[in-house]
Amino acid sequence: MSVVLVDAGGTNIGSVRYALQRLGVDAELTADAATIRAADKVILPGVGAAGPGMARLRELGLVGLLRSLSQPVLGVCLGMQLLCAHSEEGDTGCLGLIPLPVRRFAEAPGLRVPHMGWNRLSAKQAHSLLAGLAADEQAYFVHSYAVPASDWTLATSDYGGAFSAVIARDNYYGMQFHPERSAAVGAKLLRNFLEL
């Protein structure tokens, strides 16, 4: 199986690559359209801001390509937000593959932004991506913007209200947390994606 990591400049690319290696998969880091198109699985990692993230994809000429893929595509953290329609962060139009907005967490007493740390995943739909996920399992999040819960939400987490932790539409999947840094839970969900 060939897995590619889209090199969109995110600083967590190394961590995602090592996490895949721990699962026995050597993912190629690439920005080459033909290589991405030919892959069995495509992962769009991302750490940073939405505006520069989209600008980088445009510079690389990958926007149209990412919109036209038919194999499973996984966006991680910012990568998931880039799959959505629009982000409040820098008023950025995103890839529009999953018709959802990305909004900033509203600060409130006891609600620090960024949302940083381990939080519970709550499955909302049965899906093979969530196979084996137990009720009280937690994943590691680091983000200031979030996608509201919706019909495309497979799992939520709660931080001043429910938000989307895992989303899916057709062959496009997103995880707001960092599976590469979420211990056994993250490894399980990454393996599930590889087995889709």
Next chain:
Amino acid sequence: MLSRRIIPCLDVRDGKVVKGVRFRDHVVMGEIVELALRYRDEGADELVFYDITASPEGRSVDRDWVEKVARAIDIPFCVAGGIRSVDEARAVLHAGADKISVNSPALERPVLIDELAAAFGVQCVVVGVDSLRDADGQWHVRQYTGDTSKTRALPRRTLDWMVEAQQRGAGEIVLNCMGSDGVRLGYDLEQLSMARTICHVPLIASGGAGALEHFRDAFIEADVDGALAASVFHSGAIAIPELKHYLHRQGVAIRS
């Protein structure tokens, strides 16, 4: 609900994990990757690696071990120690660190915080603050604490610096209360509670953990997001599974 974090801190010197008392007299505790894996297995929520010699010696953190740790563990980790530019931070992040922490170099040149936040996002940028109460009754910031012969007391008040750091783009603040560090009599709840009132990003308590209830007090009384400790974990005085079990029974949200 977001869990409170238990964060073992591994002070790194010459490629080994060390620990001293009140920032002095360092002794070797073990190999970096070996200790990282041990804490990951025991349920640590995050790790901090602090190259205690990097900043006073004016050099950046040695990167080889960062990549080794990133390959080995599957929990987040932060690297601190002498990072004084965007390029140095990028190298550490690309080696696999999830966050970088700046302390003395940010005091030398506060705009470093703005530059790091602009380049990587605030979520990558931790500001470490070493703080000690002075004769005037105020908490003030200390610089170059990794080497006692180079440590400097600054006129800057701790709380003022924390406000400025957040305005500049700190995504998390580790407040190391030096008066309580290494002596295991509990976190400085007074200082942490004061800091909490002006800290709108995650706040991590550091310095003074010696018993299970010290962690509970930091979480419940000072409302910190994470508690960092070193010697009690390295020595085995507190085992993380036992600590988490205790905190859970005390009603603190933790990751089991």
